[in-house]
Amino acid sequence: PGPLVGEQKPRILLMGLRRSGKSSIQKVVFHKMSPNETLFLESTNKIIKDDISNSSFVQFQIWDFPGQIDFFDPTFDSDMIFGGCGALVFVIDAQDDYTDALNKLHLTVTKAFKVNQGIRFEVFIHKVDGLSDDYKMETQRDIHQRANDDLADSSCDQIHLSFHLTSIYDHSIFEAFSKVVQKLIPQLPTLENLLNILISNSAIEKAFLFDVVSKIYIATDSSPVDMQSYELCCDMIDVVIDVSCIYGLQDDTEAAAFDFQSSSLIKLNNGTILYLREVNKFLALVCILREDNFDRQGIIDYNFLCFREAIQQVFELRNKSQVYVALTTNH
Ligand code: GDP
Numbered sequence: 078p079g080p081l082v083g084e085q086k087p088r089i090l091l092m093g094l095r096r097s098g099k100s101s102i103q104k105v106v107f108h109k110m111s112p113n114e115t116l117f118l119e120s121t122n123k124i125i126k127d128d129i130s131n132s133s134f135v136q137f138q139i140w141d142f143p144g145q146i147d148f149f150d151p152t153f154d155s156d157m158i159f160g161g162c163g164a165l166v167f168v169i170d171a172q173d174d175y176t177d178a179l180n181k182l183h184l185t186v187t188k189a190f191k192v193n194q195g196i197r198f199e200v201f202i203h204k205v206d207g208l209s210d211d212y213k214m215e216t217q218r219d220i221h222q223r224a225n226d227d228l229a230d231s232s233c234d235q236i237h238l239s240f241h242l243t244s245i246y247d248h249s250i251f252e253a254f255s256k257v258v259q260k261l262i263p264q265l266p267t268l269e270n271l272l273n274i275l276i277s278n279s280a281i282e283k284a285f286l287f288d289v290v291s292k293i294y295i296a297t298d299s300s301p302v303d304m305q306s307y308e309l310c311c312d313m314i315d316v317v318i319d320v321s322c323i324y325g326l327q328d329d330t331e332a333a334a335f336d337f338q339s340s341s342l343i344k345l346n347n348g349t350i351l352y353l354r355e356v357n358k359f360l361a362l363v364c365i366l367r368e369d370n371f372d373r374q375g376i377i378d379y380n381f382l383c384f385r386e387a388i389q390q391v392f393e394l395r396n397k398s399q400v401y402v403a404l405t406t407n408h
Contacts (some may be wrong), residue, residue, distance in 0.1 A: 087134075087261035088161055092185060093168030094178050098203045098245065102168065105245045106254060106291050109315075112245045134258075134288040134295060134359040159192040163261040164199055171216050171242075172204045179220070183227045190236050198238045199257050200224065206244035213242060248308050255294045264391050268296035271391070275384045276300075279377045280370035285310050286388075287361045289318070295360070310363040313351045317341045344368065354381050356388055 091099050101115035159165070167185060169178045186198050202220055205213050221240055228236050241253035259265055272284050276298050283306050285294040292311045321339065339355040350371050352364045362381065371377070 087163045087258050089257065089261075090158070090162045090165045091168065092165060093201075093203075094170070094181060096173075097168040097170040097178065099168050101245050102201075102203070102243075102250060106250060106293070115245065134291075134293075155188060155192050159189040159196060162193065162196060164197040164257050165189055166199045166201055166257060168201045168203050169220060170204055171202045171213075171220075172207045175220065179223055179227065182224060183231075186228075186236055186238070187231065187233055190233070197257070197260055198236065199253075200238050200240045201243045201250075201253060202240060203243045205242045205249075206246040217242060248304060248311060251292050251311060252304070252307065254291065258288070258293050258295055262295060265296055267391050268388070269299055271384055271387050272296060272298040275380055276364070279364075279366075279380045281364045281366045281377070283365045285363050286356065287314060287363055288359055289314060289355075289361050290359070306365055309351060309365070313341070313343055313353055313363060314361065316343070317353055352377070354385075356385050357392075360388070 091103065093099055098115075100118050101110075101112070104110035104115060104118065105112055165185070167182050169175050169182070182200065189196055189198075200220070202217055205216070208216060217240060221238075224238055228234060228238075239256075241249075241256065243250045243253045262268070268286060272286065275281065276284050283300060283302075284298050285307065286296045287294050287310070292314055294307070294310075317339070337355055337357070339353075339361070341351075341353040343351040345351070348368045350366050350368050352366065352371070354362050356362055362384070364377075366377075
C-alpha cells in the first residue's frame, strides 16, 4: 500500500472535474448531509483540506480542477500533494460527456505515479442513479476500456486503475469508500481474522468494524457482504449518533456524544438483533445476530472485550505480528 508516512491513518485525495460531485460526496459521507441538500452546494475552486482528522479514522482531502490548475506549473508541488497520499479517488460524472474527464484522469494518474508508485488509483463512475442498469454497465465498460487504452498508448501499462459505480443517493458511495479505505489498511487480514474468531465464538451472523463518523466499514468477517445488512448497520449508527447527540451531550463540556462506553441494542421483528459496541475513539463494532443466540449476552460481551483489546494491540503495536486473543465459545 501507499506510504502512510508517520501516520497510521489512510490519506485519500479526491479529484475530478468541477461539478463531478466531489463536494457532495464529502458532505454526504463525512458530514451527514442528506443527498438532496447537495443541490445547493456552492462550487469550489481550491484545494480543501477537510478537517475530519480528529473525528475519523480516515484523512481526506478534496481537490478540484477548475481549469487553471496546471501540473506543469512549477509552483504546483506534486511531491507534497501525491507523496504522502495512499489513494487518489478520481470522480467522473457518468451523466455527462466524460471525454474531458478521461483526459484529466490520464494526466493526473501519470503525474501522480511518477511521484508515488505506491499510490492506489480509484475511479468513481459517479451519479449512476440516473442510469438504467444496462446503461450503467455499458458506461462502466466504456470508461474502463478508454482509460486503460490511454494508459497503454502512452506505455503506462503498469498503472492499475480500479473502478466503482457510485451515487450519493444510495449506499454505493459508502461501499466504494469502504473498499478504497480497506486497501490502505495494512492490518486488514489481522482485523478480518479477529472478526472471524469473534463471530464464530459468539454465534454472530455478521460483524462490521465501522468508522463511526463516515459509516465506512474498515473490515468485516469473511462471510459475503450483502448490501441490505450493511445498510441496516449504517442506519443503526445514524440512530445511535442522533440519539446520543440529542440526549448524551452535557452543555458545559465538549465531550463527544459517542464515547468508549457507548453501546446499543436494536431488536427487529424478524427475530434479528443489531448490537453496537464502541471500540475506540473512531471505531465501532456492529453485529447482526439471531435473537435466540443473544441469550448468552455475557459471553458475547466478554468476547467483545477480548476483541477490543486485540484491536487496540493491532493499532498500537504495529510491529508485533502476533496478537493474542482468548475468546469464550457461545455454543
Ligand atoms: P464538485 O464541483 O465536484 O464539488 O461537485 P458538487 O459536489 O458541487 O456537485 C455538483 C452537482 O452534482 C450537485 O448539484 C449535486 O447535487 C450533484 N450530484 C452529486 N453527486 C450526485 C449523485 O450521486 N447523483 C446525482 N444525480 N447528482 C449528484
